[in-house]
Amino acid sequence: MAKSNSSAPAKNPKGTTQAASVQPVMNQQFDAPKPLQKYGTVSQRLPIGLDEKTRQQSVTSLNQLLADTMTLRDLYKKHHWQVVGPTFYQLHLLFDKHYEEQSALVDTIAERIQILGGVAIAMAHDVAELTTIPRPPKDREEAPVQVSRLLEAHQIILKNCHTYAKEADDAGDDGTNDVVVSDVMRTNELQVWFVSEHVVDTPLVNAE
Numbered sequence: 001m002a003k004s005n006s007s008a009p010a011k012n013p014k015g016t017t018q019a020a021s022v023q024p025v026m027n028q029q030f031d032a033p034k035p036l037q038k039y040g041t042v043s044q045r046l047p048i049g050l051d052e053k054t055r056q057q058s059v060t061s062l063n064q065l066l067a068d069t070m071t072l073r074d075l076y077k078k079h080h081w082q083v084v085g086p087t088f089y090q091l092h093l094l095f096d097k098h099y100e101e102q103s104a105l106v107d108t109i110a111e112r113i114q115i116l117g118g119v120a121i122a123m124a125h126d127v128a129e130l131t132t133i134p135r136p137p138k139d140r141e142e143a144p145v146q147v148s149r150l151l152e153a154h155q156i157i158l159k160n161c162h163t164y165a166k167e168a169d170d171a172g173d174d175g176t177n178d179v180v181v182s183d184v185m186r187t188n189e190l191q192v193w194f195v196s197e198h199v200v201d202t203p204l205v206n207a208e
């Protein structure tokens, strides 16, 4: 009979030591099985009463809206950091408020895509390929230029919202229509109002 060694690590049922079993298994991404679901496809896993064609159309539209919203969100943070000038304090705070609101929209849109059985676009590389919002320079720009750039981005999103809301309504996807109108469109319209007031050319001292 083998002599037991009380200082040896305990063995689990598979015969490996407990110390070995708590090690994370690294590098699984380099020899991964095929993905659970390919980007661009929709599953019918969740029973929400919508056919595949409708889900596919809504997911395609929502992924475009998601990429553009993530880009606008990041544009707000860029401008929050880089803004200078006499309106610094107002714009610094306003840009960050809008960044937070756009971040909330990003989550709402992405989760709607999951509910429809799609795969939400997520990473900056992929977002950069899909978005239609023009790429800003890395440089610091003057506040009026920042504001004009933001308003252009809002308008691109809002024009798409009108198209996507009508498509979703026609297809009977009321949930997507509601997200596009009640969340994305309303938020963007309100932000356009607040941002636009900063580039109205009006005298501040003498009434006209």
Ligand SMILES: [Fe+2]
Pocket: 080, 096
């Ligand atoms: Fe900040």
